[in-house]
Amino acid sequence: MPRRTLLEGAPRVSMQRLLDPRCSIVARLTLTLALIAVAVFAATGALLYWTLERELMRVEFDEVQNRIELVQRLLQESGEAGVDDEFRRKLDDVMAGHGNLLVWIHARDGRLLFASAPEPVGSFGSTGSSEAPSMFTLADGSTTAGCRVTIKEPGMAEGAKVTVALGVSMRGHVLGMYRNTVAWICALGFLATVVLAAVATRRGFRPVRRLAEQAARITPETLSLRLPPGGDDHELQALAASFNDALERLQQSHARLEAFNADVAHELRTPLAALISGIEVTLAMERPKAELAQLHATNLELLRRLGAIVGDMLFLARADVGEQAGDREQVSLAAEAGKVIEYYDGLLAEAGVSVALHGDAQVRCNRGLVRRAVSNLLSNALKYSSGTPPAPITVEIGQTEREVTLSVRNHGPTIARRDLPRLFDRFYRGEPSRSARDASHGLGLAIVRAIASMHGGSVDARSDDGITVVGFRLAK
Structure with a gap:
């Protein structure tokens, strides 16, 4: 605006x-x-x-x-x-x-x-x-x-x-x-x-x-308005600049909220329409028991999808209001990442993809949230890995004096530079060709960013020459 x-x-x-x-x-x-x-x-x-x-x-x-x-x-x-x-x-x-x-x-x-x-x-x-x-x-x-x-x-x-x-x-x-x-x-x-x-x-x-x-x-309808710089008064210049910065953050939050509401409505409309259509067809005429069972199974899958979306939305809402991760304990990132990789053994074997884990770091964090973030990163990398056979996925862990890092590297289509900042937005799936392959509801990387924020950290992504690296940083 x-x-x-x-x-x-x-x-x-x-x-x-x-x-x-x-x-x-x-x-x-x-x-x-x-x-x-x-x-x-x-x-x-x-x-x-x-x-x-x-x-x-x-x-x-x-x-x-x-x-x-x-x-x-x-x-x-x-x-x-x-x-x-x-x-x-x-x-x-x-x-x-x-x-x-x-x-x-x-x-x-x-x-x-x-x-x-x-x-x-x-x-x-x-x-x-x-x-x-x-x-x-x-x-x-x-x-x-x-x-x-x-x-x-x-x-x-x-x-x-x-x-x-x-x-x-x-x-x-x-x-x-x-x-x-x-x-x-x-x-x-x-x-x-x-x-x-x-x-x-x-x-x-x-x-x-x-x-x-x-x-x-x-007002909420005029959030694009800004205060004048304050003339020659240095004190008022600082006040006006701070107020305008707050307005900028408020406008961005308002824009994200509007976009989020629109995305939620769009995501919920398709499964709800499918549920309504299926139920209407079922009520229209008698159906064999096997066909009813199949329809109920489909409806249950749609309901579970809706439940997952609602649950993820509630989690992101708590992160947006500044909720911090609780129940923190000292853990090994390599050990937690190894458990997530072990959980994905079946899917990895089915896709013919191997995972290499390098490095380790100790960090005080919520064990369950960190596993969820690693799982979302690994799932994202697995979906977009390409090659015959697919190239290995690499999980790299490092640390500096103040923070630890975990990044997941995969070989696949190069993400346009203009799309990289939006990877962590809610319901963002990138290009249509990539979206078609994604059976999730587009909140995985947004949840990764929320988890990093709840630990006082951040996220980053880069993609070049068919190699994409997505990861997070956590404060020690």
Whole structure:
């Protein structure tokens, strides 16, 4: 049958089914990419948030350190005057433009000399103890970040404690705005990723959907159809090629089944017609007892032929579905072939044909099936041996590292090369001249192939210059 390529699709898959994550790769990939985007956005935002917070704290620390140094310098310059009006004026100039800058100065004995706000609650850090200011709370409940240092330089200010702090409300405001911005970015990124991922995956899976739609059009009546090769997508090329190979095997099996059914009908029609005709003639008029006995004998022979055909058909059917040979045991092929040759002694003597057996091999197999295969090969060779007197039939047994072989050689009409592959087909008898001599029903070599297949083996045949060799191989 000619091959055709599917070009038109079947009805498209519903959108609801396409977006169901339980049964849609597109939906699962879209959600996976969206979750990855959320994780990436969140991790990036958290890292940037941490970096921004650290930078703001570093700026605050530098600012506090600079103001502490200025206050120390002012104290050193004030000398004996200490914290007087001039000092307060200069300190006000230092604090100008920094409304969130707070300063406290304590004397060596703990007296509060200067305070720009009520004293804070809690302890302070020092300039050498941390890379960031210490957090503490003022009396009004606001939070600040600052440091306290003790002046160690000799002079009037020696031993005084200077505390400088900055309000952190600005830092909190900046970080809060940043958190909100990152949250919005993550939300928008998630939505954008879902949309873009859905579009990208749907476009990416478009060839797959097209292949599925085309495959859905294949029916038992259109087994000759084939999927297109899949374009430039290497994965789809392999998928389409594998599917087409499966279709090819299915089409061949379907064709063999149709041919088998036709052959069976043809083979059964002749004996059934003969049976019906004989019975009709018998019922038409009285017959002598001897004639009835002869007719019954003929009918019995036809029934046995029908029974043999049905039995062989059932055996081949089991082999077709992959049944393997059971009850295997280690046997000698030469010994089994010798028993078959001995069974054929009468027929061989009547035909004036001798049989030579060469070689031997040990193989694990079903003894009965192997004998049946050898018997069919020997029977086939005996039917088509020619010559006056007929040339001897040779049974040759050999082996390799992985398999054993048994072949039967006979002298007779050369089989056309085009017919050799069909020798093992069911009900095949070759040329009419050969078929006329064949009283069997054409399943002998097909059974040989089935037996070889049940042992993991194969069959082969060759014919040249009046010599035909037919045999089988069995895996060790």
